[in-house]
Amino acid sequence: DAKTTQPNSMESNEEEPVHLPCNHSTISGTDYIHWYRQLPSQGPEYVIHGLTSNVNNRMASLAIAEDRKSSTLILHRATLRDAAVYYCILRDKVDYGGSQGNLIFGKGTKLSVKP
């Protein structure tokens, strides 16, 4: 799996937007970009994923650069509950065929949210 680079930590103020960056310069054409987050003392939680186009769901938005070498997870209004470690993960859609089903987690970005 291609490697991703994320800042170790970020800070945000409550109710302000947060932009979490991820660099993946060696991404292949069939790699999907996935984001998971892990709240303190909990298991990871799926946030969003995409291939080329920007994606929105109830939790967040994913903005993907035109060359796909970077992406940004956008939390539109941070709450205290959004304080977590955010993981950006690449996974080849070929893996969806069953040969390798696992997600490879890096160290992620620890997001702190100030009241």
Add this chain to the structure above:
Amino acid sequence: DSGVTQTPKHLITATGQRVTLRCSPRSGDLSVYWYQQSLDQGLQFLIQYYNGEERAKGNILERFSAQQFPDLHSELNLSSLELGDSALYFCASSVAVDRYYGYTFGSGTRLTVV
């Protein structure tokens, strides 16, 4: 509640012992994944099962084994435990191996080896 149930939540045992961690996947999910999270290693993939069959192996020690039963629940067996096996063990499930719906993780079992 994510729908993935892991038991027990906490486990304290002595070195050399054997323990079994249990995972019930979300209803309808056929794939089960086991991960280990320790402070210095982050989340490490151990093993994946799909509908009762082993599909992928990660950094799983020979002292560890797992299986998925016909009712789709899974067990992770850890034997000859060492202090370094102390960690959080997470189970995750997903609908199918061949399509992506996101993984659902349980709240984990915290294993302490003393």
